[in-house]
Amino acid sequence: MISKVYAQNPPTVNLDKEFAYGNLTDLGSTLGHLALPVFGFAATMIVFYFLIAGVKFIVSEGDKTSVQEAKRMITHSLIGFLLLILLFLIVRFIPQFFGLTNFQII
DSSP states (O other): OOOOOOOOOOOOOOHHHHSSOTTOOSHHHHHHHHHHHHHHHHHHHHHHHHHHHHHHHHTTTTOHHHHHHHHHHHHHHHHHHHHHHHHHHHHHHHHHHTTOSSOOOO
């Protein structure tokens, strides 16, 4: 026969004491600290993609397929930039929309 087992309080792990993570005490604060660098990296990649498309457009020498591909890349980079701005604004203002006063993602 199986005896009853009762749950206990789960052990808490304080990341800044267990590991050398400074003020990152939980997953939420860690993701909060990673959000801005991720947005910055994505913006940098979009700018590089745009610059590569511009160089492709310049060196296409009037070849219709190369010009079309470069225009497509430029369009994709602009759409990516607009989506990144939209995502940033959504993440930034979601707490205010739901009335959370002491909560901030970015």
